[in-house]
Amino acid sequence: MKLVIFDCDGTLVDSQHGIVASMVEAFGVEGLAAPVRASILGVVGLSLEIAVARLMPAGSDLDRVDRMTEAYKEAFRARRLLKDHAEPLYEGMRETVEGLAARGDVLLGIATGKSRRGLDAVLEREGLSRHFATLQTADTNPSKPHPAMILTAMDETSVAPGDTVMIGDTSFDIEMALSAGVLPVGVGWGYHPPQELRAAGAKIVAANHRELNAALARFLPPISS
Numbered sequence: 647m648k649l650v651i652f653d654c655d656g657t658l659v660d661s662q663h664g665i666v667a668s669m670v671e672a673f674g675v676e677g678l679a680a681p682v683r684a685s686i687l688g689v690v691g692l693s694l695e696i697a698v699a700r701l702m703p704a705g706s707d708l709d710r711v712d713r714m715t716e717a718y719k720e721a722f723r724a725r726r727l728l729k730d731h732a733e734p735l736y737e738g739m740r741e742t743v744e745g746l747a748a749r750g751d752v753l754l755g756i757a758t759g760k761s762r763r764g765l766d767a768v769l770e771r772e773g774l775s776r777h778f779a780t781l782q783t784a785d786t787n788p789s790k791p792h793p794a795m796i797l798t799a800m801d802e803t804s805v806a807p808g809d810t811v812m813i814g815d816t817s818f819d820i821e822m823a824l825s826a827g828v829l830p831v832g833v834g835w836g837y838h839p840p841q842e843l844r845a846a847g848a849k850i851v852a853a854n855h856r857e858l859n860a861a862l863a864r865f866l867p868p869i870s871s
Contacts, residue, residue: 648809737855811865
């Protein structure tokens with residue numbers, strides 16, 4: 647049995663507009679100038695408290711980080727209710743997930759810096775919840791790049807590191823995969839540039855879903871006819 651673990655934001659779904667807008671709003675609540683878009687996207691994948699702390703001015707106290715974190719959560723929850731809110735699946739990712747889930751020799755998982763509530767909302771909206779055997783979030787694990795999410799996913803599915811692959815769009819995903827002893831596969835359509843993924847240790851960086859499927863085909867055993 648093989649285990650294929652996906653990151654969520656920037657890998658399965660394009661949530662950048664909501665993330666950036668919510669972070670800008672959270673900084674506004676504290677009367678601070680918001681970081682530039684690239685800086686905000688650069689911390690996507692980290693647990694929210696750590697991401698906020700990295701974006702805050704140097705010397706910010708923990709109480710202010712906590713307030714900003716809550717302000718972000720409130721802003722994102724409110725934005726999700728707007729009619730024009732969008733977190734679309736990236737091209738080809740529904741077909742990739744459904745194709746893998748249809749195999750009898752593959753289990754699927756997610757390892758994300760999102761909360762479980764946020765992840766459940768995405769999966770339920772897209773009708774993908776039933777395909778995943780293990781869901782690891784920031785609620786119950788240390789932040790990436792700590793390997794705990796992957797280690798827990800492997801423990802829950804009884805799959806060994808040599809039979810596990812982690813797919814993600816940030817250097818945090820790649821570093822987490824390497825720390826856990828699993829195959830890291832980067833995707834080039836997310837929030838960290840391909841060269842950053844390669845510098846973090848990714849041997850494969852897929853430019854699109856077709857390249858990702860080809861990379862997975864090399865990792866997975868052939869389907870017997």
